[in-house]
Amino acid sequence: MITEENKKLAQWAMEYALKNGCQASRISIYYGSNSSFEVRDRKIDRLQQASENSMSIQLFVDGRYGSYSTNRLDKKELEVFIKGGIEATRFLAEDKARTLPNPSRYYKGGEPDLQLFDARFDSIDPDSKVELAMKACDEIMGKDSRIISVNTSYGDGKEASYRVTSNGFEGENSSSYFHLSAGVSIHGEGEARPESYWSDSSLYFDTLQKQGIGTTALERVLQKLGQRKVASGKYTMLVDNLNISRLISPLLSAMYGSAIQQKNSFLLDKLQQKVVGENLTFMDEPHQMRSFGARYFDGEGIATQRMPIIENGVLKTYFIDTYNANKMGVEPTISGPSIITMPLGTKDKEGIIRTMDKGILVTGFNGGNSNSSTGDFSYGIEGFLIENGKISQPVSEMNITGNILTLCNNILEIGNDPRHNTSWKIPSILFKDVDFSGL
Amino acid sequence: MVMLGSLAAPSLLGETLSSGAINQAVSIPYALEHFGVTESDLRKVLTAALEKGGDYADLFFEHSFSNNISLQDGAVNSAHSNIDFGMGVRVLAGDQTGYAYVENVTLSEMLTAARTAARIATGTVSAKAPVGLTEKTIGHNYYQVKTAWDEIAIKEKMPYLQKLNERVFALDNRVIKVSASLGDSTSHILFANSEGQMYYDYRPMATMVAVCIMQDGDKVENSYASRSFRMGSEFLTDEIIDTMAKEAVTKTSILFQAIKPKGGEMPVVMGAGGSGILLHEAIGHAFEADFNRKNTSIFSSQLNKKICNANINVVDDGTIPFNRGSVNIDDDGVEGQKTYIVREGVLTSYLHDRISAKHYGIASTGNGRRESFRHMPIPRMRATYMEAGNVSEEEIISTVKKGIYAANFTNGQVQIGAGDFTFFVKDGYLIEDGKLTQPIKDINIIGNGPKALADMTMVGNNYKMDNGTWSCGKDGQSCPVTCGMPSALVSKLTVGGES
Numbered sequence: 001m002i003t004e005e006n007k008k009l010a011q012w013a014m015e016y017a018l019k020n021g022c023q024a025s026r027i028s029i030y031y032g033s034n035s036s037f038e039v040r041d042r043k044i045d046r047l048q049q050a051s052e053n054s055m056s057i058q059l060f061v062d063g064r065y066g067s068y069s070t071n072r073l074d075k076k077e078l079e080v081f082i083k084g085g086i087e088a089t090r091f092l093a094e095d096k097a098r099t100l101p102n103p104s105r106y107y108k109g110g111e112p113d114l115q116l117f118d119a120r121f122d123s124i125d126p127d128s129k130v131e132l133a134m135k136a137c138d139e140i141m142g143k144d145s146r147i148i149s150v151n152t153s154y155g156d157g158k159e160a161s162y163r164v165t166s167n168g169f170e171g172e173n174s175s176s177y178f179h180l181s182a183g184v185s186i187h188g189e190g191e192a193r194p195e196s197y198w199s200d201s202s203l204y205f206d207t208l209q210k211q212g213i214g215t216t217a218l219e220r221v222l223q224k225l226g227q228r229k230v231a232s233g234k235y236t237m238l239v240d241n242l243n244i245s246r247l248i249s250p251l252l253s254a255m256y257g258s259a260i261q262q263k264n265s266f267l268l269d270k271l272q273q274k275v276v277g278e279n280l281t282f283m284d285e286p287h288q289m290r291s292f293g294a295r296y297f298d299g300e301g302i303a304t305q306r307m308p309i310i311e312n313g314v315l316k317t318y319f320i321d322t323y324n325a326n327k328m329g330v331e332p333t334i335s336g337p338s339i340i341t342m343p344l345g346t347k348d349k350e351g352i353i354r355t356m357d358k359g360i361l362v363t364g365f366n367g368g369n370s371n372s373s374t375g376d377f378s379y380g381i382e383g384f385l386i387e388n389g390k391i392s393q394p395v396s397e398m399n400i401t402g403n404i405l406t407l408c409n410n411i412l413e414i415g416n417d418p419r420h421n422t423s424w425k426i427p428s429i430l431f432k433d434v435d436f437s438g439l
Numbered sequence: 440m441v442m443l444g445s446l447a448a449p450s451l452l453g454e455t456l457s458s459g460a461i462n463q464a465v466s467i468p469y470a471l472e473h474f475g476v477t478e479s480d481l482r483k484v485l486t487a488a489l490e491k492g493g494d495y496a497d498l499f500f501e502h503s504f505s506n507n508i509s510l511q512d513g514a515v516n517s518a519h520s521n522i523d524f525g526m527g528v529r530v531l532a533g534d535q536t537g538y539a540y541v542e543n544v545t546l547s548e549m550l551t552a553a554r555t556a557a558r559i560a561t562g563t564v565s566a567k568a569p570v571g572l573t574e575k576t577i578g579h580n581y582y583q584v585k586t587a588w589d590e591i592a593i594k595e596k597m598p599y600l601q602k603l604n605e606r607v608f609a610l611d612n613r614v615i616k617v618s619a620s621l622g623d624s625t626s627h628i629l630f631a632n633s634e635g636q637m638y639y640d641y642r643p644m645a646t647m648v649a650v651c652i653m654q655d656g657d658k659v660e661n662s663y664a665s666r667s668f669r670m671g672s673e674f675l676t677d678e679i680i681d682t683m684a685k686e687a688v689t690k691t692s693i694l695f696q697a698i699k700p701k702g703g704e705m706p707v708v709m710g711a712g713g714s715g716i717l718l719h720e721a722i723g724h725a726f727e728a729d730f731n732r733k734n735t736s737i738f739s740s741q742l743n744k745k746i747c748n749a750n751i752n753v754v755d756d757g758t759i760p761f762n763r764g765s766v767n768i769d770d771d772g773v774e775g776q777k778t779y780i781v782r783e784g785v786l787t788s789y790l791h792d793r794i795s796a797k798h799y800g801i802a803s804t805g806n807g808r809r810e811s812f813r814h815m816p817i818p819r820m821r822a823t824y825m826e827a828g829n830v831s832e833e834e835i836i837s838t839v840k841k842g843i844y845a846a847n848f849t850n851g852q853v854q855i856g857a858g859d860f861t862f863f864v865k866d867g868y869l870i871e872d873g874k875l876t877q878p879i880k881d882i883n884i885i886g887n888g889p890k891a892l893a894d895m896t897m898v899g900n901n902y903k904m905d906n907g908t909w910s911c912g913k914d915g916q917s918c919p920v921t922c923g924m925p926s927a928l929v930s931k932l933t934v935g936g937e938s
Contacts, residue, residue: 040733048538049555050813052525070522071542085520091594093514149733185735185856191889193735193856227857232703233938262511262616264652264661327512367720367852367861368883368935373652373659376699378883378935380852380861397859399883399935401702435938437702 001174002031002160010055010164013078017059018166021086024060024100026165026300029053034157035126039133041150042141057082061089065098097326100300105332106169107297107304114287114294116175118204121158129154132210136182139214144222146186148193152214155179156205169301177201177292178208182217188225196221201421203290220363223384227396229438230385236359237400237434238386240349241417243365245424250370250377250404251276252337255309255317257324259372266375266405267315274313276408282309286338293339293423304338340424348417349428354389355413360398360436361386368399375404381436398438407431461767463574466639470629474500474526478572480546481631484528487553489633491560493530493537495793496553497632499770500526500544501812505624508593510600510617518593527812528553532560534732534794538815572631575638577774581758581765584643584671588623591672596621599675603649606684611692615659616652621645623672628770636772644763644919645674646908651687655695662690662847662865665908667763667919690847693866697880700869702936706842707884707929708835708870711903713848715922717929718753718823719911720851720860721888726755726780726788727806727818727913728795730855737858737888741786747892750828753781755790757805757821763906764822764920771807771816778804781892792818810916817914824923828898832926835897837873843934844868844875845884858888882935891929899926 010027017025033051037044054071055078066089070081136152160174181199188194198216200209239247251267259265267275286304288294297303300322308316317333325332353361361384368379382396415427471477481498488496503523508515526549527540537559539552600619607617626642646667653660664686668674709717722738730736738746757766757775766775771793779787789795792807795818807816836844844867851862864882868875904923911920 044535044559046536046538046815047556047559048815050540052542052813065516066518066520068520072522072524081522088518088520088593091592091597092508092518093516093597095514095516098516149735185733188857191737191740192858193737193739195735195854195856224857229933262618262652263654263659264616268659366854366859366885367850367863369849369863369881371660371881373661374881376881378699378863378881380859380883380885380935382859396857397885397887397933399702399861399885399933401699401882401935401937435702435936437933437935437938439704 001158002029002162002172006031007162009073010162012075013055013057013082014164014166016079017057017082017086020083022059022061024166026058026100026163028056028161028163030056030159030161032157032159034155036153036155037130037133038151038153039137042134042137044130045151057085059085059089060098060100061086063094063096064089064092065095066092097323099322099326100165100167101302101322101332103168105303106301107171111296114296115290116203116294117158118176120205121176124205129156132180136180136214139212140182140184140218143218144186148185148187150182150184152182163301165301171297171301173295176203178205180208180210180213182214184217184221186221194221194224194227196224203292224394227382227394229397230393230395231439232437234433235436236356236412237362237431238349238352238356238359239362239429241415241419241426241428243362244426244429245422246365248426250372250375251408253372254375255319256336257318257320260318261324261327264372266373270315271318273315275315275405276310276313277411278313279411279414280313280408281311281343283307283341284309284337284339285341288339291339291423292421295338298335300335302334304334309337309340338423340426342414342426344416344418344427345414346416347413348415352413352415352428352430353386353391356386356389359386360384360395361391370404377402377404395438398436401435401437407434460577460580461639461641463576463638467574467637470627470639473502473627474544474629476544480549481572483546484549484553485631485633487550488528488530488557490554491557493532493557493560495531495633497529497630497772498526499529499809499812500629501626503624503626503811505622506588507620507622508596508600509620510604513604515597515600523811525812528556529815530556530559531794534798535559536794536815540812572635572637575636575772577638577768579758579767581760581767581775582643582669585673586671588625588643588672596675599680602677603680603684606680607649607651607687610684610688611653613653613655613692614651614688615654617649619647619649621647630772632772638768638772640767643669643671645670647679647683648908649683649687651691653691658695660691660694662694663687664690666906667908668761668906669763669765670761690866693878694880697866697878699882700843700879700934700936702934702938704931704933706839707932707934708839708842708844709924709927709929710844710846711832711899711901711924711926713905713907713922714845714924714927715824715905716848716851716862717891718825718924719820719920719922720853720862721886721891722753722780723755723820723823724853725855725858725888726790728789728791728799729818731789732795732798735856737856738786742789744786745784746786746889747781747784747895749784750898751781751784751895752779752826753823754778754826755780755806755820755823759822762822762904762921763909764820766805766808766821769805769807769816770809771803773803773805773807775821776805790818790820792816808918810918814916817916819913819918820911820920822904822921822923824902824904825898825925825927827900827902827925829900830897832899832901835899835926835928836870836875838897838928839870840872842870843879844870853888859885860888861885884932884934886929886932891932894930895927896930897928901925
């Protein structure tokens with residue numbers, strides 16, 4: 001993790017940069033270590049272990065900006081590296097918008113620990129980690145004659161960073177993670193070998209789901225048997241809580257200062273305007289304890305705060321960092337969201353399915369992309385045809401095509417089932433009139 | 440140890456890079472010194488790696504330095520450089536893999552890593568005697584540089600981005616923003632394995648990207664052009680700047696006239712070049728032998744069987760001079776080569792790394808690649824393309840009554856076992872009564888690998904390699920690749936669109 005020696009090295013690097021012609025700088029030191037055990041058909045297939053350290057150096061030299069990073073943390077080498085960086089930066093064009101943030105916006109400390117690191121991390125027995133992957137494998141092996149191959153894995157890691165700036169910011173983060181996953185391939189129709197997976201992640205070993213990961217993976221792959229494409233047309237679409245973030249992400253990407261400044265956003269000039277349906281509200285809640293994504297400050301050191309992103313369909317904020325704020329002459333906000341939440345409905349995925357006469361439940365995306373200027377999207381999907389409140393047919397090899405703003409104006413219902421092992425806590429959502437292409 | 444902290448990192452090899460293949464006798468001693476190790480150290484680490492009874496071990500030393508400069512709002516006003524240095528130890532026991540890496544390349548840390556990786560084997564006695572290391576001769580250098588990137592300063596690179604910016608703005612008065620970046624990287628690789636092979640490779644890479652944003656009335660659109668080669672600074676020419684500027688503007692301006700087509704199943708004519716993404720996704724990944732030895736690919740039972748039209752020949756090639764996907768030698772210690780994966784319609788070879796080659800009892804095809812010393816090698820594509828057929832593109836288009844012509848692509852994906860693959864069409868055209876008519880944009884196309892291949896009924900005579908910045912992701916590792924195609928007709932794919 002970050003040692004006192006690491007901190008001193010970062011502070012030294014900052015002083016060294018300032019003494020050698022740089023007027024401002026931000027130095028970060030990262031530490032990470034991870035291990036993983038992969039099991040295939042009850043045999044350890046791969047084991048991996050590593051730890052690493054690196055330094056990132058941002059230099060503001062004579063109104064110019066360069067950033068440099070290295071995993072060579074020897075002082076003599078860093079001296080050459082920093083001097084070289086200062087020299088290289090001087091060649092660049094002047095850019096007055098490149099400044100450190102106003103120090104009044106920095107996180108000043110004093111808040112309670114966000115509890116992102118499991119103090120037990122180093123005391124967990126490696127054999128018990130392998131055993132978890134073996135048990136997940138056991139939940140699948142021999143349970144169906146069509147099974148071809150079972151891959152499960154256990155992984156964990158810890159990471160930490162320390163950041164210091166020449167205008168007074170100093171901050172430190174550390175976190176741990178634990179991950180258990182299972183994947184299974186089975187014989188399908190003809191030469192097809194459908195596969196599926198399931199996994200859980202947690203910041204704490206004790207709260208990692210240790211049973212049922214394999215069983216769920218097997219259930220998910222068996223449900224895929226008999227996948228067909230169905231007729232093209234407009235359908236009601238339910239996207240499950242595993243995949244909804246992928247669908248929503250272009251909406252969030254369009255709020256970044258870099259996209260707004262480059263006029264490459266379909267949300268340009270839309271602040272405080274109604275852009276999507278009134279039933280959509282997104283909040284940024286950065287200070288949730290024991291949650292992925294929790295943080296008191298962003299990459300610039302700016303203090304995070306609870307704030308609405310979209311409120312009853314109205315766009316409440318862009319994510320504007322210091323550079324883009326300076327360029328556009330507007331007030332900076334934050335460089336990006338931390339934990340996204342939304343007001344929940346009353347039904348989970350199954351409850352919503354029961355209300356659907358006819359529609360398609362999307363349980364996986366396959367490729368596709370979106371246009372950042374217009375919000376138009378087109379994605380490959382798989383999932384299930386829903387008829388009379390029940391799953392009637394697994395579907396695949398279909399596309400959905402539309403526009404993200406239109407889609408978010410057509411929300412019929414918001415579920416109550418966000419996954420908690422992620423920083424975007426968005427539940428299953430039901431949309432009307434979505435274009436599906438199939439037969 | 441000898442170390443290089445400078446941004447202007449070592450011009451290791453002035454003389455050894457000057458002509459023909461890399462001179463291993465000269466470069467290996469230099470590389471050993473560069474990484475601060477001796478042959479004796481390597482033998483000790485290899486011995487430790489095998490002390491639990493592993494079958495095979497290798498050591499992969501890497502020192503990479505990369506530089507990127509970017510232009511926004513008319514000025515080259517941002518630079519980034521990175522140094523990455525370390526070594527990885529891999530131990531194989533049957534088809535099981537143990538892997539560990541260190542950034543601090545000392546004998547004691549390497550020994551610790553070797554013993555960690557060794558745990559994949561479960562024996563307790565040393566099964567292998569220390570090996571003698573000999574230089575492996577590599578017959579070719581597919582990416583010999585004229586001027587190494589560390590020999591030119593940032594101020595010599597900047598004018599190219601400025602020119603690119605000016606050309607794009609000059610080509611169309613609807614251009615409102617241009618951003619462009621130039622990246623270069625140089626990797627020094629030293630490899631040694633328990634079979635006694637040792638080699639050095641010098642891997643340059645150059646990339647340039649131009650993003651163009653245009654406004655027409657109240658409509659805004661964006662597109663881009665990119666190029667990448669394993670080259671030194673001779674990559675930078677006025678010609679490449681002109682070509683990219685024109686391409687970025689053409690690809691953006693067409694979007695203003697483009698519509699979303701009506702979706703559903705229809706014939707798709709794949710234009711020459713970037714359509715190679717179809718090969719990459721529809722068959723390339725499914726031919727990677729790790730999936731096949733595990734029997735999880737939809738092509739696992741199809742080796743030596745006829746899978747498509749006899750006019751179809753598909754190659755995965757690591758030997759194209761200066762190609763982004765080329766490898767002098769792969770990260771498994773096997774020389775780069777040209778591998779026919781489909782010949783006259785028959786699936787002739789999977790893409791092998793050392794593990795799968797041993798599993799099948801054949802020679803590796805040289806496809807064992809890794810992102811960096813932080814990763815173990817796995818089967819990866821290189822430059823994947825279809826050879827030219829014998830009909831003109833016009834003839835292919837003329838056979839389609841109602842369908843889609845796919846011209847430019849951004850990304851793709853595949854499900855290896857189910858065979859469903861997709862690619863995203865940034866722009867193209869409707870085909871109506873055998874002619875290209877209305878431009879189209881932003882649609883995903885989805886199909887099934889074996890079916891799409893079987894439905895490929897015409898292959899054009901206009902083969903073209905796409906030298907864009909293609910990167911392929913697999914198992915959390917990113918790898919530089921390329922793809923190419925002549926124009927070809929797929930009689931039925933599912934096209935995204937309005938209903």
